[in-house]
Structures are given as C-alpha cells and as structure tokens.
Amino acid sequence: KAGVTQTPRYLIKTRGQQVTLSCSPISGHRSVSWYQQTPGQGLQFLFEYFSETQRNKGNFPGRFSGRQFSNSRSEMNVSTLELGDSALYLCASSLALWADTNYGYTFGSGTRLTVV
Amino acid sequence: GQQLNQSPQSMFIQEGEDVSMNCTSSSIFNTWLWYKQEPGEGPVLLIALYKAGELTSNGRLTAQFGITRKDSFLNISASIPSDVGIYFCAGQGAQKLVFGQGTRLTINP
Numbered sequence: 082k083a084g085v086t087q088t089p090r091y092l093i094k095t096r097g098q099q100v101t102l103s104c105s106p107i108s109g110h111r112s113v114s115w116y117q118q119t120p121g122q123g124l125q126f127l128f129e130y131f132s133e134t135q136r137n138k139g140n141f142p143g144r145f146s147g148r149q150f151s152n153s154r155s156e157m158n159v160s161t162l163e164l165g166d167s168a169l170y171l172c173a174s175s176l177a178l179w180a181d182t183n184y185g186y187t188f189g190s191g192t193r194l195t196v197v
Numbered sequence: 198g199q200q201l202n203q204s205p206q207s208m209f210i211q212e213g214e215d216v217s218m219n220c221t222s223s224s225i226f227n228t229w230l231w232y233k234q235e236p237g238e239g240p241v242l243l244i245a246l247y248k249a250g251e252l253t254s255n256g257r258l259t260a261q262f263g264i265t266r267k268d269s270f271l272n273i274s275a276s277i278p279s280d281v282g283i284y285f286c287a288g289q290g291a292q293k294l295v296f297g298q299g300t301r302l303t304i305n306p
Contacts, residue, residue: 085239114293114294116294123296123297123298123299124240124285124287124294124296125296126293126294126295129293137293139293171239171240173239185230185242185245186242186294187242188232188239188240188241189239190237190238190239191238191239
C-alpha cells in the first residue's frame, strides 16, 4: 500500500517567486492537511482539505493557499516567497476530518523548501 | 493559540536506559498522539490515546493520557540505537493537531 507521496522532495527558490507543492494521499483517504515545520516554530498547521473544500485554516498569511482535486490529491501554493518561508512542508492524509473521528493521520516525507 | 509544552527538549542517554518525556497544555484535548521523526522523513505515529486516564503500550513504548486531559507522557524502556530521533506529542482539538516542540533523543552505545 503506497504511503503519502510529496513532490518534489527538495526545492530552491528565490525571494519573490512563487512555488507549488504537491501531495498525493493514501488511496481512499479523502482528507489532506498541510503543516510547516521550522526549527524555531516547530510544526504549524496550515490548512486542511476534504472533498475539494478547505475545512480548516491555520494562522498563516494569504500568500499560502491550497486546493484539492477530485482524486483527493492536493497542492499548496506560496506566492511572493520570503526568506522565512524556508521550511519542511509536510502533508498528512486521513480517511476523514479531524473533527469527525479519531482516525489517524499519515504523514508524507515532506518537501524541503529553501528560499534564497 | 493553543500550545503544548514538551519536555525535556533533548536527552542524551546510554543504550539500555529508560526514557521519559511529557507534554502539558493549558487546553483540554480529546486525543493525545505521540510521533517520532527521523532525519529527512515525516513524523510517524507511535501511540494514540483516546480516553482520559488511558495507559497504552506499543512494545517498549508506554504512554498515558492525563486525567485532566491536559497532559500526557511517553516512556521508552531499555532504549536501543534505533530509538534515536525526535519525539513529538500532539493534541487533537476540535479541528487540528497541535504539536509540542519535540524531544531530541540521542543514545550513546
């Protein structure tokens, strides 16, 4: 059974550029969440998508956006990149929403974004 | 926002020793989770706790969900080299996971 797949694994971008990260959940999982991990702030929740709709959102600026497709794959976009956006971006998939059940979440290996 | 206080931040132990780490919160959580993260990988779920007071084991790992629902601890018995990594607690609130800052475990053989 394939796990959560995130692409690309590594990315280097310049300040001001935009970037799109991709996450393919475990087959059958309909919920995808995104997290930002940095040494200073730890793991911070970005947003959660379920059935192509954003259900929850963390405290990040509007430069961070996402979407989910009908096959449950999700993309995250960051526009006008800043140096502080350098981080490991993790996505996690689950059968259902956090609030609905105690289903566990499975994390991908992440995309390491470096902004120079 | 919600925050979890995880301690200790780092541990340096000898192989074979027992390990204990804990998390406390000012908020109540419905579920407590413990994850382990190794370099270059995402967090992997170790133990999930669903009821206040619950004590759950997974091999050499034991975790408890505090009675007040505001704390949890994780114990690792007889540590081995592959236990090296960063351990995170996470509390599941109404809509999202809130993570602790992690405990970095280093083991001297």
